[in-house]
Amino acid sequence: MKICRISIFIEIRKMKQYIINFFTSLMYVPISLLIYYFLYRSILESGVKLAADVSELMAYYTVVLFIRAAVSHAMRAVYDVFTDINDGDLDLWIVCPVSYPFVRFFRAMGSVIVTVPTGILLLVAAMCFWSQPDPVGVLLLLVSTFLGFTVLYAMMFLLGLLTFWIKTVLTIRDIFWGILSIFSGELIPLQLLPEKLRFFAWNPLASVYYMPARVLEGEWGYLWVQLAYVVLLGGAALLVWRVGLRKYESQGG
């Protein structure tokens, strides 16, 4: 527990490095919202029927964009694991009496422990312009966002661990970003998918953006789904770490 606390503390102290990037990315939220507003207004005005109106879509994208700005640092996990394995830095981690996956996770957690609540506070402030936010919903959104972050981190960590076998994973990470944008609900709300494809709303990637947005709308059942994915993917990450470690050959750094 002490190691976890120290890991979080280290990252909070390093926060200065990326806090400016976080606030810059928040500046981009209104720009993105403008794009979506004009796009969907144009679509709906031309008579196309979607499963949501412009205000619902704008509320959805506002949540998604704030979450994206807050948790984007989790994407770094692939690069961290990739460099640790390829540069031989993993040697040090293996000989220390700590669990590498947990220390890396808590360091990543430290990097978002300020950005997630700040992002959600700003989101609530933005929401006040068009509705009265429900305090319980906001609290559960915070929980849901952290669960979504954990799912995203576990997937990124798993991708990083592939370095044990294939040496370079950065292109796979870039491919994953494309897949994430489709299936997480970042690009398009999953409720707009045709009826036959709505089951995609239950895929693990939806935990990152789509499910937190639904939780804020009062569909709290998604929290259990997110929790199940945290257990499943966390377990898979630990298992792959154990198997992959046997393949590790130190590069000498």
Add this chain to the structure above:
Amino acid sequence: MKILMQFIRISVKRILAYPNEIYMVFLQAFVSVVSTALFWAVLFSGEEAYGHSQEFVYILAMIALLSNGVQELFFGLRDLEYLVQAGEFDRYLYLPRSPLLLRLGETLPVVPMCQQILIALAGIALVTVRFGIMLTPGRFLKCVGFLLLGTVYYQMIYGAVTFLCLRTENISSLRDLIFQFGDYKQYPLGIFPIVIRFFLTYIIPMGLVAYYPTVLLLGLDEPLPQLYLAMPLAAAACWWSYRTSIKKYASNGG
């Protein structure tokens, strides 16, 4: 020319050094196209058109990918800042060639560039056949010409901001903000109000690299932006930014 060939050889070898990397790079470009196509397919939801026809948005997506491929020529500008911060820009200053051209040549990602261009061309061919569009060589050449012009214009604006890192070392926040305007490239400019259209044509010219080339390719009746004044102004801003910033460059020692 000899240096350029050497840069290309190194770039190809860099990809071939990792098994399967060449397929992964291809897959990455493919996933990017599929995600855009899926986005539009869901929004159309069976409707024929909504101000812009289906073929227009699919061709726009392919032209946006084509422009991504062409923009890889300027890939070296993206991480110039990190190079400066690490003091690694010094080595270009010793060499008897333009530091900027050497940097762009050294980081030229030949394989991803070719793959994106090929996928985009294949995509254009597919959409053309699927929707029965009549393309002429003249319109295609006009489209490619305008795309190149727009890409150079955009990169000059991007470069004018990026070169400030030679003076201030940290410019990523502002540069990333410009970079994020790239999302506008995949949407028809016609859906935006006139002020945003002006902004996306002359200030952050995303419309020039995708929307207008698409208009030219499909032979639509739409007035093109006048770049006779804007282009020299952007070039002057870029040149001034580079010349004044390089004079202020202080090595970090690496």
